[in-house]
Amino acid sequence: MSQSSPTQPGHLYVVPTPIGNLEDITLRALRILKEVDLIAAEDTRHSKRLLNHFEITTPLISYYREKEVQRSAELVDRLRMGTIIALISDAGTPGISDPGAVLVREARAAGIEVTPLPGPSALTTALSAAGLTDTGFLFLGFAPSKQSQRRKLLTSLTSAAHPVIFYESPHRMADLLKDINATLGDRQIFWARELTKIHEEIRTGSATELLALCGADKIRGESVLIIEAGLQQSTEADNLDELLIWYRDQGQLSLKDTSRKIAQDLGLSRSEVYQQALTMWKDRT
Numbered sequence: 256m257s258q259s260s261p262t263q264p265g266h267l268y269v270v271p272t273p274i275g276n277l278e279d280i281t282l283r284a285l286r287i288l289k290e291v292d293l294i295a296a297e298d299t300r301h302s303k304r305l306l307n308h309f310e311i312t313t314p315l316i317s318y319y320r321e322k323e324v325q326r327s328a329e330l331v332d333r334l335r336m337g338t339i340i341a342l343i344s345d346a347g348t349p350g351i352s353d354p355g356a357v358l359v360r361e362a363r364a365a366g367i368e369v370t371p372l373p374g375p376s377a378l379t380t381a382l383s384a385a386g387l388t389d390t391g392f393l394f395l396g397f398a399p400s401k402q403s404q405r406r407k408l409l410t411s412l413t414s415a416a417h418p419v420i421f422y423e424s425p426h427r428m429a430d431l432l433k434d435i436n437a438t439l440g441d442r443q444i445f446w447a448r449e450l451t452k453i454h455e456e457i458r459t460g461s462a463t464e465l466l467a468l469c470g471a472d473k474i475r476g477e478s479v480l481i482i483e484a485g486l487q488q489s490t491e492a493d494n495l496d497e498l499l500i501w502y503r504d505q506g507q508l509s510l511k512d513t514s515r516k517i518a519q520d521l522g523l524s525r526s527e528v529y530q531q532a533l534t535m536w537k538d539r540t
């Protein structure tokens with residue numbers, strides 16, 4: 256991609272990169288990274304290794320959290336002058352718990368075309384294997400590092416009707432699990448660690464079961480936690496009971512199919528609806 260004429264504005268590409276396995280980069284991402292004039296990278300030394308691997312020699316400029324505002328202004332100036340730029344982060348999709356949002360916002364405000372490429376993200380990779388929801392989910396990135404703020408946030412999620420997803424680093428995993436247990440109860444959690452890497456590990460268990468694993472073994476590698484939705488919301492619980500009674504009494508669907516349908520319609524966890532259905536079916540007179 257050669258530099259456009261100065262009267263022609265440039266173009267910003269948002270390019271996801273692998274979260275572990277280098278084979279996960281897309282053909283389009285490789286082409287764009289080769290063709291652009293400049294790559295804005297969270298950590299240029301880190302990204303150099305990826306680019307060397309694919310023999311990409313495009314010049315790099317750093318774009319990291321602490322300098323996002325200042326660097327965005329500089330990059331938008333260059334975009335206005337016709338430079339074609341690709342934005343990457345250390346791993347995964349830029350702007351997802353990574354720098355990127357400021358540049359994207361400023362570029363679009365300046366009338367620069369922004370093209371996002373689909374590609375790797377720990378969020379979608381984990382979620383796709385969790386089997387927890389086909390309706391909605393609540394992604395909150397990293398939980399606050401201060402315990403008081405973390406517990407406040409978790410408490411506010413007590414009646415969330417959808418699975419809640421957090422990113423977490425190994426040294427804070429035990430604290431997060433303890434606080435989930437203290438605020439939301441011993442919920443079922445899907446835990447994906449080192450996704451796409453040699454030591455990839457996927458487990459499900461209650462908060463206390465997973466906490467026991469943290470104690471037994473030093474946890475290594477980055478993780479995604481998906482907390483199953485609870486049933487604390489009273490209106491939902493009422494709705495659920497009414498629906499279960501209706502389905503039970505009109506007798507068209509099996510208990511399993513009923514649970515699946517109601518979980519989908521109300522955006523609730525299938526296993527919790529199933530448990531509740533078992534109780535209601537048992538109470539049939």
Ligand code: SAM
Nearest residue numbers: 274347348351353376377422423449450477478
């Ligand atoms: N932008 C990235 C994305 O799209 O996934 C996320 C960047 S954020 C700074 C890094 C966090 O993502 C890690 O602490 C971890 O929670 C999660 N993560 C990144 N790579 C992962 C992997 N291979 N396995 C599990 N979680 C990962």
